[in-house]
Amino acid sequence: MTDAIRHVTIRGRVQGVGYRAWVEHRAVAHDLEGWVRNRRDGSVEAVFAGPVEAVKAMVDACRRGPSSARVDAVQDEAGPSDLLNLRDPGERFSVLPTI
Structure with a gap:
């Protein structure tokens, strides 16, 4: 099966409610690579x-x-592979600092 890379932005009440931890847990459970972060x-x-x-x-x-x-709302678009380079070294899935 072909791999996919998706870049998503989620809007709503999604900060201060454990959303990043929830994303990390689910992504790791599904053996996905990538990252999640809050935005200002x-x-x-x-x-x-x-x-x-x-x-x-x-x-x-x-x-x-x-x-x-x-x-x-969820904005979902194809992501370039270089976005994966933002992960912490050695991690398959990272929780990144807020930008």
Whole structure:
């Protein structure tokens, strides 16, 4: 199966509710590569890389989020492979600092 890389931005009540930890847990459980971080505008940004179906399932899950979150919108687009270079060295999936 062909791998996919998706770059997503999630808007709504997604900071201060465990959204990043939830994303990290789910992504690691699905053996995806990538990263997640908060943005100063209140959104959460993430990159997911792996088998097409697993990446699609992760993006779909982000549309719901953890029970404490309220997702208003998810922007989903193909991501260039160089986005994976933002991960911490040696990690498959990273939680990055806020930008």
